[in-house]
Amino acid sequence: MYAPTFAAPQSVDEAVRMLGADGAKPLSGGTDLIVQLKSGRNRPAAVVDLKKIPGLVGVEETSDGFVIGAATAGAQLGEHAGLVAAYPGIVEGAELIGSTQVQGRASLAGNLCNASPAADSIPCLAAAGAIAVVVGPNGEREMKVSEVPAGPGRTNLAKGEFIKCFKLKKPTANSSDAYLRFIPRTEMDIAVVGAGVNITRDGSSGPIKSATVWLGAVAPTIVEVDASCIVGTSLDDAALAKLDAAAQSVCNPIDDKRGTVEYRTKVAGVLARRAATIAFKRAGER
Amino acid sequence: MNYLGKDVELKVVGTRPIRPDGVEKVIGRAAFGADFRVAGMIHGKVLRSPHAHARIKSIDTSKAEALKGVRAVITANDLPNIPSEEAFVGEGPANFRDMSLNTIARDKVLYDGHAVAAVAATSPSIAEEALRLIDVEYEVLPNVIDVEEAMKPDAPILHDDLFTQGVDPKPTKASNIAKRMEFKLGDSASAFSKADVIVERKYKTAPVHQAYIEPHACVVSYGADGQAQIWCSSQGQFMVRAYCAKLLGMDIADIRVFPLEIGGGFGGKTLVYLEPLALALSRKSGKPVKMTMSREEVFRGSGPTSGGAINVKIGATKNGRIVAAECEVMLQAGAFPGSPIGPALMTPFAMYDLSDVTIWGYDVVSNRPKVAAYRAPGAPVSTFATESAVDELAKQLDMDPLELRLINAAKDGTKAVYGPTLKDIGFVETLEAAKSSSHWNSPLGDAAPGKRRGRGMASGFWFNIGGESSGATYVNEDGTITVVSGNPDIGGSRASMGMMAAEVLGMDVKDVRTVVGDTTSVGFSFLTGGSRVTFATGMAVTQSAEMVRDELCKRAALLWEIPAEAVEWKDGKAYPAGENAGKFDPLTIADIAGKSARTGGPITGKASINAQGAGPGYATHICDLEVDEETGHTTVLRYTAIQDVGKAIHPSYVEGQLQGGAVQGIGWALNEEYVYTKDGRLDNAGFLDYRIPVASDLPMIETILVEVPNPRHPFGVKGVGEPPIVPPMAAVANAMENATGVRMSSLPMSPPRVRAALDASEG
Numbered sequence A: 001m002y003a004p005t006f007a008a009p010q011s012v013d014e015a016v017r018m019l020g021a022d023g024a025k026p027l028s029g030g031t032d033l034i035v036q037l038k039s040g041r042n043r044p045a046a047v048v049d050l051k052k053i054p055g056l057v058g059v060e061e062t063s064d065g066f067v068i069g070a071a072t073a074g075a076q077l078g079e080h081a082g083l084v085a086a087y088p089g090i091v092e093g094a095e096l097i098g099s100t101q102v103q104g105r106a107s108l109a110g111n112l113c114n115a116s117p118a119a120d121s122i123p124c125l126a127a128a129g130a131i132a133v134v135v136g137p138n139g140e141r142e143m144k145v146s147e148v149p150a151g152p153g154r155t156n157l158a159k160g161e162f163i164k165c166f167k168l169k170k171p172t173a174n175s176s177d178a179y180l181r182f183i184p185r186t187e188m189d190i191a192v193v194g195a196g197v198n199i200t201r202d203g204s205s206g207p208i209k210s211a212t213v214w215l216g217a218v219a220p221t222i223v224e225v226d227a228s229c230i231v232g233t234s235l236d237d238a239a240l241a242k243l244d245a246a247a248q249s250v251c252n253p254i255d256d257k258r259g260t261v262e263y264r265t266k267v268a269g270v271l272a273r274r275a276a277t278i279a280f281k282r283a284g285e286r
Numbered sequence B: 001m002n003y004l005g006k007d008v009e010l011k012v013v014g015t016r017p018i019r020p021d022g023v024e025k026v027i028g029r030a031a032f033g034a035d036f037r038v039a040g041m042i043h044g045k046v047l048r049s050p051h052a053h054a055r056i057k058s059i060d061t062s063k064a065e066a067l068k069g070v071r072a073v074i075t076a077n078d079l080p081n082i083p084s085e086e087a088f089v090g091e092g093p094a095n096f097r098d099m100s101l102n103t104i105a106r107d108k109v110l111y112d113g114h115a116v117a118a119v120a121a122t123s124p125s126i127a128e129e130a131l132r133l134i135d136v137e138y139e140v141l142p143n144v145i146d147v148e149e150a151m152k153p154d155a156p157i158l159h160d161d162l163f164t165q166g167v168d169p170k171p172t173k174a175s176n177i178a179k180r181m182e183f184k185l186g187d188s189a190s191a192f193s194k195a196d197v198i199v200e201r202k203y204k205t206a207p208v209h210q211a212y213i214e215p216h217a218c219v220v221s222y223g224a225d226g227q228a229q230i231w232c233s234s235q236g237q238f239m240v241r242a243y244c245a246k247l248l249g250m251d252i253a254d255i256r257v258f259p260l261e262i263g264g265g266f267g268g269k270t271l272v273y274l275e276p277l278a279l280a281l282s283r284k285s286g287k288p289v290k291m292t293m294s295r296e297e298v299f300r301g302s303g304p305t306s307g308g309a310i311n312v313k314i315g316a317t318k319n320g321r322i323v324a325a326e327c328e329v330m331l332q333a334g335a336f337p338g339s340p341i342g343p344a345l346m347t348p349f350a351m352y353d354l355s356d357v358t359i360w361g362y363d364v365v366s367n368r369p370k371v372a373a374y375r376a377p378g379a380p381v382s383t384f385a386t387e388s389a390v391d392e393l394a395k396q397l398d399m400d401p402l403e404l405r406l407i408n409a410a411k412d413g414t415k416a417v418y419g420p421t422l423k424d425i426g427f428v429e430t431l432e433a434a435k436s437s438s439h440w441n442s443p444l445g446d447a448a449p450g451k452r453r454g455r456g457m458a459s460g461f462w463f464n465i466g467g468e469s470s471g472a473t474y475v476n477e478d479g480t481i482t483v484v485s486g487n488p489d490i491g492g493s494r495a496s497m498g499m500m501a502a503e504v505l506g507m508d509v510k511d512v513r514t515v516v517g518d519t520t521s522v523g524f525s526f527l528t529g530g531s532r533v534t535f536a537t538g539m540a541v542t543q544s545a546e547m548v549r550d551e552l553c554k555r556a557a558l559l560w561e562i563p564a565e566a567v568e569w570k571d572g573k574a575y576p577a578g579e580n581a582g583k584f585d586p587l588t589i590a591d592i593a594g595k596s597a598r599t600g601g602p603i604t605g606k607a608s609i610n611a612q613g614a615g616p617g618y619a620t621h622i623c624d625l626e627v628d629e630e631t632g633h634t635t636v637l638r639y640t641a642i643q644d645v646g647k648a649i650h651p652s653y654v655e656g657q658l659q660g661g662a663v664q665g666i667g668w669a670l671n672e673e674y675v676y677t678k679d680g681r682l683d684n685a686g687f688l689d690y691r692i693p694v695a696s697d698l699p700m701i702e703t704i705l706v707e708v709p710n711p712r713h714p715f716g717v718k719g720v721g722e723p724p725i726v727p728p729m730a731a732v733a734n735a736m737e738n739a740t741g742v743r744m745s746s747l748p749m750s751p752p753r754v755r756a757a758l759d760a761s762e763g
């Protein structure tokens, strides 16, 4: 009968050793893993809870920016005023995950390593250039968040590796972000399309100095949109139309129960425009 | 007797006391199906087919039987192979052989999720492990999911022995069309010549699940003496008893069913799924067996209601009088015959006074779960089509859709296409109430840029039923009252039963406790369905309370040593009737109950009736919505449900019925559908991707209760649970058309479909 072992190590080293065993899986909030374990979709031999390891839970504001423990729950991100002010898009993405109950557990690392292309917190993390600090049998390394997912349900982490924390740089003046997702209902749903936009403006009323746009749920992993078409603009209609087209051009979605190729592609353009509009406004207010 | 006149002063009926079953539910202590346990029980699980259509070549259970902790493994061979026998089941006809085969497949599996074997073991996880050890060899057959595909001559045939009924000559080739039915009034074909305007369109609806929150669950104990006890949540303890007896070949007297609290049914619990399997497992293992479905099993193995394809043609004169109407309904039954095709044909034109109507339809099998009843079964499907068409007609005639309905509205004396002449109906009253409602008279408001707003309305009809019902009223030693109802309470009926009894007895409702009896503690009652309980069982309970009241007067007379006629019952007490009767202090129920041993023993009233004269229900709904042009997302902004309810015994629960029906209808209109893979597997067997509305999707649903009493019920009750799910789909579609100019004729109007329709309309 299936019965996984469970352990909650107190240190990174201990966790790395345990995760080196065949069939061992890290656990953060468990809002994906436990559901999969119950349904039989994922049957790890060992479950290693990371939340007891110092530094894995919590948000730290440093002189360079933020360090977010990999297993920090979405609700805790939303309670950190500094993070909310600096990266409202990342926080709103994380806070869209599930419901109040799910929010008490669901983490960024779990969202990233469950490797669903529809993960809500990932487009804005990628747009912010967030770094994942990965630990494993060969020590510590840094990866861009956007490099972690390899495809649906697969990551580029090696055996025994896990994410310890995320690093976000201190945002420059007049920069902000926004995340929008489309779901048929108003909550408790999976993104049909998600768009994360990070924008820096040239002064509080100036044009866009730099922009990064990532889309979720329109390809096997999140994809980046070439946002050069809006740089130097103040998001006039022509710029928005170009962004819409650029977003549609990178889509490579599937037809499934949540949406058609045609629909996802069109809505990707819509959300890229709308999220950019919000991020642009926010950037001007900072 | 009745309590209808203007001069009758009602003290309890029509008030809003606190729900008697509320506290236990709110604090989470009420025992629903899955909460129940008995000592020594073991756990049953079902192995389900992964194929939409396949022949079962062999089932090897030996490895499962050998697993430690497994107490019994069953297949169809552990149940009798019963012959074909037609029965009237729940709210539609069915066949006991089909019911047995739906419970557990014998030679063929007919849908993804069809049960093929079951295991009972000492723990749920051992039972699950044992399921993995059962080897079933299948020969996969071609499948057909869609109703119109299933009707094609070259479609894969589900049943070799199914020949279309109701066609002449009797066919010799097996078909997926189980039956053709027709209702006809006048001569529609020639009446179309009188029409100035004709609208004609094809519509399609998706099958939808009842989506009750509580999955099916039961505990069953089969005794060594062959007597069985079943604790389960269902819409009818007597239904469970009857079906289990049939399916297991047992005597009815050997089965006792205890109804547990039910977490929603909506028609979906008018059948048995797990109980016969649990009986067979308990018989084989000698242990009580508990079974519960997972949500995935509920979606794959139970319900839903039919989807359909509907062709409508309506013709009217320039001044808006409908002169001819036709409707063809192709209704999907799931794997076995028995879609609600009858009601689907009876209802969609019953709002109108028409002289020339033809309506016909087909009951069609396909490789999906066998349909079960769902509030007003069949009516929402056909009425979506006809009420959309009436709206289109209004547009073509450039008339207000409400006025068009008023011109054509059915009234007392209107002959319905399915036979009866309607009486004591309140359809016009619902339209008038809509017309004067704050909703209809408020401006729609401006849409934000990129959004469009619209308002729509639609009406609906449900005939409601009566039927066999039992109720009892017992006077307890301390003067309190126990009322026993023969029907599971799925919508607040314990409250209304207690209120009717309290009204009759002139008591405070808090001194009346109502319970739902098990199959040995109250007389037979047909199941809770057809919006019949407050009408039919309410009538039985009222009669039983009247017997008690009359008996109380007799007992007082004995105590006072005066004739019974000289006692009068008022405000819960016996009084001497007038001066001549003598001078006595009034006697309370407690006084009389305390002395009942001296006057003839316990005081009890029992009534078992076959209630006739259910009053039909009419509903009119108004919907405001806003559509996001770019995403196709629809937000319902305001919604009002208006209904003739006869008499609302407890108005809050009646309003709750209207709100719930409207919400389920909005889900049906906007997002709910089954998604199948190419090989016929259900791809959205859960609430994540089967999208019923969540609270944040909806505005508060406003309600207006219209009360045109039904003179055939002591308090004027008409069934209220089903009419409110009939109008919403068309109300939403009509609002969508009003907002966008696009007529959405296919459900659900999900965002991708709305966006595609908007794109197509712009060319």
Ligand SMILES: Cc1cc2nc3c(=O)[nH]c(=O)nc-3n(C[C@H](O)[C@H](O)[C@H](O)COP(=O)(O)OP(=O)(O)OC[C@H]3O[C@@H](n4cnc5c(N)ncnc54)[C@H](O)[C@@H]3O)c2cc1C
Pocket (backbone or CB within 6 Å): A025, A026, A027, A028, A029, A030, A031, A032, A033, A034, A035, A050, A070, A071, A096, A097, A098, A099, A102, A105, A106, A107, A108, A109, A110, A111, A112, A113, A114, A118, A119, A120, A121, A161, A162, A163, A164, A188, A189, A190, A191
């Ligand atoms: C009801 C419900 C609603 C949901 N709604 C949404 C939604 O709206 N949007 C959305 O994006 N998701 C949603 N989810 C999915 C899920 O909640 C998120 O993906 C969440 O962020 C997962 O985080 P977790 O900490 O619970 O992950 P876990 O379940 O703990 O882990 C998920 C995966 O990541 C791995 N993992 C965990 N931590 C690490 C680590 N530090 N390093 C390496 N690998 C790790 C695990 O082994 C596992 O494979 C929903 C889930 C539920 C149950």
